[in-house]
Amino acid sequence: MAKQKLLDIVDDSYLDKLMAALGGKENIQYSTHCLTRLRIVLADPEKLNEAEIKKMDGVKGTFTASGQFQIVYGTDVAKIYTKFAKKFGLSQLSKQDIKREVLKKENWFKKFLNYMSDIFIPIVPVLVSGGIILGIxxxxxxxxxxxxxxxxxxxxxPILGWSMVGASQFINGLNAFLWIPAQACFWWLPVHICWSIFKKMGANEILGIIVGLTLLISPMLNVYEVFNSDGLGSLWIWDIVDQLEKQGKDVAFDWGFMQYPWKIAYTSQVIPAIGVGITGSYICLWITRVCPNVINQILIPTVTVLASYTLALFIIGPVGYIMGSAIGLAFQWALTNDVAKYIFAPLIGLFHAGLVITGMHHLLNAVMIQNVAQYGGDFVFMSVCAQAIGQGSAVLGWMILNRKDPKAKEVGSSAVVAAYLGVTEPALYGVNIKYLFPFIAGSIGSSISLFICVMAGVSAQAIGNGSWLGILSVQVNSKMEGVTTWGGTGYLWFAIANVLNASLSVTLAMIFGKMSVFKKFDPDYIPTAEDVKKLEAKKLAKENKKAAKTKVEKSAASI
Structure with a gap:
């Protein structure tokens, strides 16, 4: 359905019908919207008529997650929500307001996932932009x-090897020019993370930026360069300092009576930045609460910055670096070890879409950034691309099966486009989870894709667009230690892996869609007379088998 037509049909009668299906105004505790979905917290979920909402024009899917009933409309949702809230006099709360209310009822693990999600969601556009620039x-x-x-x-x-920067002075100059925004996106990541955490916690955001900068500013040595010098990749920070001292670099703060030996910047580091951001925001909130108003403009920023900076250099930074390195090392081992990669590569690809459903995929941002910084490349980003392509292609297979249904075309086309641009939620929630078989088909396709990428040595230079355009982030030849890219460059094998991924996902979706075992998951399926006969025959056979087993047991007991 075209954009204008969708907005035209959302009139008073449409909204009345929607409200009735939601159980009436008194059944709505809170309401808001995100990029594509109307999000509602219901007082009594039993009053909801979800089947009726699914039949309404413009609705591309419905689901319940994080205590919220969500209706997928697409990018028109903001205008639809405005009409809806205005007609019924609903308070137009923000998504964060809704989350705060819902999280009060959630367990600690769900709260942790939401916290991590909230930190990275505002930063993702920066990471994507930086990834595309680095890809170029x-x-x-x-x-x-x-x-x-x-x-x-x-x-x-002799100078051996053909590259564009070597062949063209213009390209060489443009390459140097693009390095500046790329550094701002990735090298200065602790600034973005600390700002995001301070913002989420309700602390002073400017102080969050300053706290992030204290992890980076010269004369502290750039840890990103340390990772790429002399093949150094030790897990222990004191080994890094020792290596730097051997290179004749100043790595200590000298106070006369003692020296603090870890004068290094946490460039591109995620775990230390999260630790410092959380600590700093709590310090800021505490000093704001207890500080007298007459000196708050002096004391609040001074205490926040100095306390956060001191804790960062002495405790949080070193510990966070070791933790981040350990996580990255685990993923590196799982995807590069001569034996482990045959097991974990297909498993990670198979279950990646499941992480998206739970929201745990946001945790992988930290892992990917850490891997690139420490090991020179990353395989996890290949899984991000594979699952988006696989799930989007599975929707395409579902559309082919339902090509005579105009609603399938309406829901499916936008979901495929979104997935191919790196946003899989419309595909997952609108089609794949609802019917199950496309989800399984897409997961199998992405599993095969990641397996091929890992075997062929296709690694990422940075986080970029997590779908087809992810090819811009692929390293021509992997820079990861112990990884060799197969002949033809990483671009070729990325393309081969994901063309196969897309083809397999489409094909499997079409095959699975015709299998009777999946029909019971179709909410719109009406059994035919033949299906009813088969079900009754299956039920009778099961009952006869049970009766025969009972008879044998009674005979054995009587002997």
Whole structure:
């Protein structure tokens, strides 16, 4: 349905029908919307008529998650919500207001997932933008032919390898120009994270930015460069300091009576930044609460910044670095070990879409960033791309099966486009989970895709667009230690893996959709007379088998 037509049909009668299906105004405790969904907290879920809502024009799917009943409308949802709230006099709360109310009833694990999600959601556009920029630079710097003779350098040594930066001065200059925004997106990530945490906690956001900057500013040494110097990749921070001292670099704060030996910046580090951000925001809130008004403009910023900075350098930074390294090392082992990769690569690809449903996929942002910083590349991002392509393609298979249904075209087309652009929620909630078989088909396709990527040595330079455009973030030849990219470059094998992913997901969805075992998951399915006969025959056979077993047991007992 076209955009204008959807908004046209949302008139008073449409809204009255929607409200009635929701159980009436008194059944709505809170309401808001996100990018594509109307989100409602119901007083009594038993009064909800979900089947009636699913039949309404413009509705692309419904589901309940995080204590909220959610109706998928697409990008028109903001205008629909405004009409809905205005007509019935509902308070237009923010998504954060709703979350706060709902989380009061959730367990600690769900609260943790939501907390991590809230931290990274505002930062994701920055990461995607930075990933695309780094992807372009990746292409510029890629060595497409290692044996190509480019000439001699200033020392008279031969220059081997053909790259765009070596072949064109314009590309070389453009590559250097693009490095500045790329650094702002990734090297200065602790600033983004601390700002996001302070904002979420209701602390002073400017102080959050300052606290993040204290992890980065010179003369502290850039830990990102440390990871890429001399092959250093130790888990222990004191090994890094020892290596830097051997290189003749100043790594200590000298106070005369003692030296603090870890004068390093936590560039691109996620776990230390989260720890410092949380600690700093609590310090800021505490000092704001207890500080007299007459000196609050002096005391609040001073205590917040100095206390956070001191704790960061002495405790949180080193501990956070070790924790982040351990997580990254676990994923690296699972996807690079000669034996483990055959087990974990397909399993991670298979269950990645399940992480999206639970919201746990936001935790992988930290893992991916950490892997790139410490190991020079990342395989987890390949799984992000694979699951989006697989789930979107499975919807395409479902659309082919239901090509005579105009509603299937309306719901499916927008879901496929969104998934192919890296947003899988419309596909998952609108189609795949509802009918189950497309979800399974897409998960199998993404499992095969990640397996091929890991075997072929296709690794990511940075986080980018998590779907087809993720190819821009692929390393031509993997820079991860012990990983060799198969002939033809990483671009070729990314394309092969995901064309196969898409083809397999479409095909499996069409096959699974015709299997009777999945029909019971279809909420719109009406059994035919033949189906009823089969079900009755199956039930009778089960009852006869049970009766025969009981008879045998009685005979055995009487002997």
């Amino acid at each position: 630079r990746n292409i510029f710097e890629a060595n497409f032919n290692e044996n190509y003779f480019m000439g001699f350098d200033a020392n008279g040594d």
